Amino acid sequence: MIEYDTDRYLQYMELTFIDEVKKDLELQFVNSLLQTLPNPGTILDIGTATARYPIFFANKGFDVVGVDKSLEALKISRENVAEAKLDHKVKLYEMDATMLEFPHDSFDLVTCMMGTICHLTEAEKKQALANIWYVLKPNGTLVLTSWNPECSFNTFLSFYTVQERELLKQNSLSKKELISLFIQNDFRDVSSEEISAFPDEQILRSGQESGFKFKDFNTAEANKVNSPIKKYGQLYAIFGKK
Secondary structure (H helix, E strand, O other), X not given: OOOOOHXXXXXXXXXXXXXXXXXXXXXXXXXXXXXXXXXXXXXXXXOOOOOHHHHHHHHOOXXXXXXXXXXXXXXXXXXXXXXXXXXXXEXXXXXXXXXXXXOOOOEEEXXXXXXXXXXXXXXXXXXXXXHHHHHEEEEEEEEEEEEOOOOOOOOOOOOOOHHHHHHHHHHOOOHHHHHHHHHHOOOEEEEEEEEEOOOHHHHHHHHOOOOOOHHHHOOHHHHHOOOHHHHOOOXXXXXXXX
């Protein structure tokens, strides 16, 4: 849907301050979720791009498989894994979510992050969730993040053009729609959480203040109050079990 070349993948590794906050908030959420799960033996990361998540998981001692349909992405991800000296913990394959070539009940955890699901058509989203359910072990968990088309201040990532942002918005599902899709594909205990609940201007303004830390944008407090932020943040997570 949106073309990515080598330059864009390299740019993704070092984005603007605002984008790095969004990436870090997502990583914080995944780390918190990981601590609530039974110790996963094998993890699959879909749309692995620069191998950010496989490297993160492997550094925690997990065995990880990363897949991406882009050869440019896989070249960069392999270089990053090698530089991190994690070749023994991470395997990378050319593959996408609509054609997962793994046996039944292969993975304890599947991740699909930073709005990767928004790059799929409606039919592809359904196929991807069916495939993920197939390769998950019983009681295994799927977690993915999606841009929220209902958010009035959703600016996505800075390297997207105006046309690409509009295309992503048109192709994104609301939280309610994505939860419904999970349930249709037999996932249970489906839950959601806001990841980036604040406008870019507020992130930038706070980032210029002395003593700011990424954790200051944790949305736990926002989720406790009855406000539009709770429902319409920029990026949200959906997770459920097989």
